[in-house]
Amino acid sequence: FTIKGKWDQMPISQGSAIFVVKKILENLPLNKKFLFVGDDDFISVVLALADPSIESLVIDADEQLLDCINLLALKFNLPIKTRKVDIRKQKNLGEKFIGFLTNPIYTEAGIKTFLKYGINQLGKDGGSVFLEVGDESIGNRFLFLQEFFTRNNLILRELSPGNIYYP
Numbered sequence: 001f002t003i004k005g006k007w008d009q010m011p012i013s014q015g016s017a018i019f020v021v022k023k024i025l026e027n028l029p030l031n032k033k034f035l036f037v038g039d040d041d042f043i044s045v046v047l048a049l050a051d052p053s054i055e056s057l058v059i060d061a062d063e064q065l066l067d068c069i070n071l072l073a074l075k076f077n078l079p080i081k082t083r084k085v086d087i088r089k090q091k092n093l094g095e096k097f098i099g100f101l102t103n104p105i106y107t108e109a110g111i112k113t114f115l116k117y118g119i120n121q122l123g124k125d126g127g128s129v130f131l132e133v134g135d136e137s138i139g140n141r142f143l144f145l146q147e148f149f150t151r152n153n154l155i156l157r158e159l160s161p162g163n164i165y166y167p
Contacts (some may be wrong), residue, residue, distance in 0.1 A: 011041045019163045020101070021046045026129050027157075028099055033057060035100035037059035037087065037118045040065055041132070043101060048078035059093070087117040096152055097121050099128035106133060108144050119152055129154060 012016075020043055028034070036044045036058040044056045057079060058069055066082040073080040085093070100121060104114030111133065118129060149156055 011110065013167045016163060017041055017043055017046050017089070019160075020051050020130065023158075023160070024099075024101065025051060025132060027130075031100035032123075033095065035093075035097040035118060035119075035121055037100055037102040037114050038104065039101075041070065041103055042069065042072070043103075044080050045072050045076075045078065048073070048080055049076065049117035052078065055079045056081070056094075057093070057095075058082045059087070061086050081109060087113065090149070091117075093121055097127060098123070099130065101130040101132065103132035111145060112148055115148070115154075116152070119154075126153075 020041075024034075024043075024047060033055045034047070034057075036056060038060050039058045040060070040062070044058045047054055048056060056079065058066065060066055060082070061084065063084055066084060069080060069082050072078065073082075083093070100118035102114040102118055104110045111131070115129065115131060122129075146156075149153075
């Protein structure tokens with residue numbers, strides 16, 4: 001897999017990936033499909049290895065990334081499907097999810113765009129949203145995100161500073 005700067009790709013550390021998977025497993029009743037809005041951290045693979053009963057869909061604009069995830073899913077018989085999607089163009093995936101994870105572009109607009117897309121894919125009962133951003137990237141923008149959370153009926157249940165970092 002080749003990291004592509006034009007898509008703001010930079011995988012998190014292995015320790016960070018394990019932390020994220022642990023949080024997902026602690027917080028979700030995973031009896032339905034889980035969505036990854038982008039997955040250059042390969043969290044979908046780590047999650048499926050940790051609990052092979054979890055079905056996931058990974059969407060991304062990067063075909064090479066999706067090919068890598070497909071290869072790993074095939075090799076380890078993991079219940080992961082992938083789909084090439086540009087979230088700026090395709091608004092609805094045609095199915096609903098129990099929750100989603102995104103590690104978006106680290107701008108206020110990028111975070112809001114990725115979150116809004118994922119929120120629109122949740123079922124009528126809502127779901128769990130996992131937003132992954134490094135501490136150094138969010139800075140003073142958190143106040144603006146709190147307003148966004150409120151407008152979109154999101155409840156912040158946990159904030160875990162110091163757990164996502166890049167090697």
